[in-house]
Amino acid sequence: MAGLERLRVYPVKGLDGIDREAAAVLEGGTLARDREFALFDDEGEVLNGNRTDRVHDLRTDFDPETGELEITAPDGEVVRFDLETEADRGRAEGWFGDFFDADLTLERDRELGYVDRREMGPSVISTATLETVADWFDDEGMTVDGARRRLRANVEIGGVEPFWVDRFVGADAPTFEVGGVRFEGVTPCGRCVVPQRDPETGEPIPEFRQRFIEKRRETFPDWVDEEAFDHYYTVMLIARVPESDRGATLRVGDPVDVVD
Known part of the structure; x- marks a missing residue:
């Protein structure tokens, strides 16, 4: 039976995610605490993994109840900031600025978050897709959790086949519901360097993109509308929750149903 296997949000854009047992859909259509904070440079450009691989040097944890961000630096230093307070957000700006050697500000958006596609909503993937991608790179030691951390989806669906979400884009695509909350497919997610x-x-896997594209082409489901895909370097669905379903809460274990 298809069900909601995992919920993950990324409180500070570009840094580690946290698992949630439940997450509300904000009025803007994204999940609560997802990309709620982001670092911007002095030219207004966001700092993330697409811009610098130094984000991988940091381990972070976030308490969604208190707003405390814990950072473990490469040398083992552990620092904590209460991101609910302006003073500690200022301290965090200074710490990140020193680490990344840049003039940074830490901004906050409670209503929508700093998702890449601000007119859309949560990202969705199936557990079987993560297992398949990990298998493609098994010789390089990729695990399922490693694939999960690389692809950074919000909503993970269990009990369905690999690339299940591909069916929700293109002409006459169906929608699906998670615990009664409707998800409409908007676009396949083209991938970046992360x-x-x-x-x-x-550390990068040599020729990752080339192998990914080859494997994706070989395993592309025949029931997918290929015209909805610009290329094969895609995995994951960017979805939209209609306004009528915003404000609802998703919970791990919710049933998932396809709606024609």
């Missing part, structure tokens, strides 16, 4: 890198070390 999935190539080990999430612990930042």
Whole structure:
């Protein structure tokens, strides 16, 4: 039976995610605490893994109840900041600025978060897809959790086949519901440089993109509308929750149903 296997949000854009047992859908259509904070340079550009592999040098944890961010630096130093307070957000700016050697500000958006596609909503993948991608790179030591950390989806669906989410884009695509909350497919997620890198070390897998494209082409489901895909370097669905379903809460274990 298809069900909601995992919920993961990324409180500070570009840094580690945290698992949630439940997450509310905000009025903006994204999940609560997802990319709620982001670092911007003095030209207004966001700092993330697409810009620098140094994000992989940091281990972070976040308490969604208190707003405390814990950072473990490469030398073992552990620092904590209460991101609910302006003073500690200022301290965090200074710490990140020193680490990344840049003039940074830590911004906050409670209503939508700093997701890449601000007119859309949560990202969705199936557990079987993560297992398949990990198998493609088994010789390089990729695990399922490693694939999960590389691909950085919000919503993970269990009990379905690999690339299950591909059916929800294109002409006459169905939608699906998670615990009664409707998800409409918007676009396949084209990938950047981040999935190539080990999430612990930042070391890239040689020729990752080429092998990924070859394997994706070989395993592309015949029931997918190929015209909805610009290329094969895609995995994961960017979805939209209609306004009528925003404000609802998703919970791990919720049933998942396809709606024609």
